[in-house]
Amino acid sequence: MRSYFALALALVFATDVQAQDRLKVVTTFTVIADMAQNVAGDAADVVSVTRPGAEIHGYSPTPGDLRGAIDADLILWNGLNLELWFEQFLRNLGDIPAVTVSDGITPIPIAEGAYEGRANPHAWIGADAAMIYVDNIRDALSAADPANAATYAANAESYKAQISAVLDPLRARLADIPEDDRWLVTCEGAFSYLARDLDLRELYLWPMNADAVGTPQQVRRVIDTVREHDIPVVFCESTVNTDPARQIARETGAAYGGELYVDSLSEADGPVPTYLDLLRVTAETVVNGLTAAR
Template sequence: MFGRRFLRRFTALAIALPLAVACTKQDYLSGKRSNHSDDRPIVLTTFTILADMARQVAGDRLQVKSITKPGAEIHGYEPSPKDLEQASGADLIVENGLGLELWARRFVQSAGDVPTVTLTEGMEPLLIEGDAYAGKPNPHAWMSPLRAKGYVDRLVDAFSQLDPEGAELYRNNGNRYKLQLEQLDTELRNLLAVIPKQQRVLVSCEGAFSYLAQDYGFDEAYLWPVNAESQITPKRMARLIERVKNDQVPAVFCETTVSDKAQREVARASGARFGGSFYVDSLSKRNGPAPTLLDLQRHNVKLLRQGLAASAEKSS
């Protein structure tokens, strides 16, 4: 495993990063590579949420790392030379797919023959509606606890192929994690049941809640469909303000990885209040409110309940 990993690193980076390769080779020959004291296979994910899911399945048997760090905006992320080096040293790369991490192609190609698993492969995606992106898949399928179970199955299969001796462990861990996701689904349904039907409009900056909205009976409205806040236009702003006014939506929200300035203006112009920021494309740091996917979902749903069901909460 060690020799194969070093050969891949040298071959890939000789093209993309000749200077980095020279340093890596020199360090290796001089015995300075301390990270190779851990011979567990390396699994590299494109963002922190996938890393958390991968760790739930892998346990301590694999090294799981994330290219992006907590708080990073993943849509327009630009891989660094260090990212490319990490990719070439991995034994498996894990990506979401559905057009989410188009930037990942660069380091996947540079990684040479490193296997890659796409966790949404074979999944029937929800399609974006009524926008320039109409007809394209919404990539945020992990935001549905029930859809996330499909991610787990793909991880179990990929890890078992990478490390057949650990297949039983991965299968048991995967089943345990899927049970937690099912229990989370029930928990979220109970939390959201208090929100009146007429107030079930989820307004966010990005259209990242389509899967969650479908699962729990919400309409969705947003400033931009996918990718980045650079897509905000006066037309989209005006349309969202009108929607919030007409539906008397009590609160609007944004996401932690982008600026909430435009959404606060939507709140001001429509008479709604700004209800806070969701975690979607990134986990928080360990001491934050969303260090795991399960915590992320609980944080978001509690924030949503506080924003949309304030009157119902007071009367209950």
């Protein structure tokens, strides 16, 4: 009997030691956390500072967020002026290696507003840019944990193939829609990289959630453009007020195509619990809306 309990205690102890030996990676928001966990597999533990469904532009970190990140081995963040709150948070953490996962992308500049001329930070919503994110995550994990570099490399290649598989069929469906009808109208200008990937013209109410949102001037400008180009469908982002987009649909006769996901994953039982789900649901909603409106 004692030998059985001794073996059980040894297994528990070994499991605890193994867990303690795993790399701890902290990310700023859930999308990067899920991407990083897919690259890490079982070799590292990944957590997100912000929770599912959070609006990340103006997030206010809590003391609990700081306590949860203080023992991290590696920090991953988006950069490109997305996490406006993060630089102070990072300074409070002390000397922990931090990697900007958007490094190396070809940025799309914001066309207007307070951030005019700066890079649009929502690059992960485009699959082409997401490949660079995955490579940067792979390299960051490998540098922090060289013993598992081969695992990270294999997982990254598998994950990139899954990302490609999400958008490739949708690109083929869009090829049947006349070029003049390929418009992506949204609340926030957060979908520029997806629009570039899918060869869509983009129109939005406001450029960044950190700016003024849903003003009468913004609504009127989009209404006029929707009417001018006879745009058949409009969408909005899941984490903001959808009323302005619905007003545009009512006043122009366009269809309201539903909510798109970009900044945050949902809970496990929600519509977009993973990044692959977020990319698929968002792109399918756009393509289905454009197809139905023909």
